[in-house]
Amino acid sequence: MPSNVEQLLREGTARLIARAGESRSLDAGALMPRVRATLEKHLLRHQPDASPPEVNQFLDALRADEFILVVACERGDESAWNDLIEQFKSTVLSAARGASAGEAEAEELAQSVWAELYGLRVRADGSPSGKLAYYSGCGSLGGWLRAVVGQLAVDRHRRTSRLVQTEEASDFDRMGAEVPHEDGWRPNAPPDPERALAEAESARAVQGALARSIGELADEDRLLVKLYYFDGLRLKEAGAVLGVHEATASRRLTRLHAEIRKRVESILVAEHKWTREEAERTLSEVARSHMETDLQAVLAGGTVKREKRDEAFE
Numbered sequence: 001m002p003s004n005v006e007q008l009l010r011e012g013t014a015r016l017i018a019r020a021g022e023s024r025s026l027d028a029g030a031l032m033p034r035v036r037a038t039l040e041k042h043l044l045r046h047q048p049d050a051s052p053p054e055v056n057q058f059l060d061a062l063r064a065d066e067f068i069l070v071v072a073c074e075r076g077d078e079s080a081w082n083d084l085i086e087q088f089k090s091t092v093l094s095a096a097r098g099a100s101a102g103e104a105e106a107e108e109l110a111q112s113v114w115a116e117l118y119g120l121r122v123r124a125d126g127s128p129s130g131k132l133a134y135y136s137g138c139g140s141l142g143g144w145l146r147a148v149v150g151q152l153a154v155d156r157h158r159r160t161s162r163l164v165q166t167e168e169a170s171d172f173d174r175m176g177a178e179v180p181h182e183d184g185w186r187p188n189a190p191p192d193p194e195r196a197l198a199e200a201e202s203a204r205a206v207q208g209a210l211a212r213s214i215g216e217l218a219d220e221d222r223l224l225v226k227l228y229y230f231d232g233l234r235l236k237e238a239g240a241v242l243g244v245h246e247a248t249a250s251r252r253l254t255r256l257h258a259e260i261r262k263r264v265e266s267i268l269v270a271e272h273k274w275t276r277e278e279a280e281r282t283l284s285e286v287a288r289s290h291m292e293t294d295l296q297a298v299l300a301g302g303t304v305k306r307e308k309r310d311e312a313f314e
Helices: 005-019 028-044 052-060 064-074 078-098 103-118 141-160 169-178 193-215 219-230 235-242 246-272 276-286 295-300 306-313
Strands: none
Touching (some): 005 028, 028 052, 028 064, 219 235, 219 246
């Protein structure tokens, strides 16, 4: 590693800001950690003895405008998020269409991408931990977003096509009942009363916890959930009702995913005496065909009936 790497970083970051069409109020102090991480991962890890000219050449090849746009989004810049979605929403949707069987599936995948970019989890400092942290600036942001869409599509396919190992006799009976014989006869598996009762009780517990969690939301947050998940409005349309940009509506909805799920888990643990692992596993099973923390999967996954869900909004 060059002995004067810090100086090269400071100078290279300053040149990057100067090359950008808009600095978005970011200075070298805000950008240097990301620039350093990119340099170490993509150059110095493979060329630890890179010369100063090689370091400078690498830094000057970073895509300044897109790099700064991503860092500004990570730092919560509202204008940057609006610009990111406006510039790349057609790119993301186009890639999603290429990886999906239909328009509805493509739109769902595209929304999942934006949620993943914003971050469904948080770091130790409380900031969102989204996939934008992986953008290096070495290539085009559009190409990188297409790769993210492709990876999420692969992950979704793996989750929905995962083979389930059968270990109990009742599982063989159930699977046999799902496949008709050649003559059209379909065997009927004997019911499992204990399992049915346990599933019904779990469904009621989740249903009640979810209804309470939604009912405890602020009025505007509850309206956003209703508009998007129950009324079928697109984010742009729901945002228009609330008087906010679709980027703002998207981030707010992502935040609500995590808040509602956390609240549901807490209710199941505190009031129904579930273990934290049981609560997490049950909600994940409900959402097995979607993102683990996707509220839409919890709401529409079969555990909670639509007419019961609507009671939370009355």
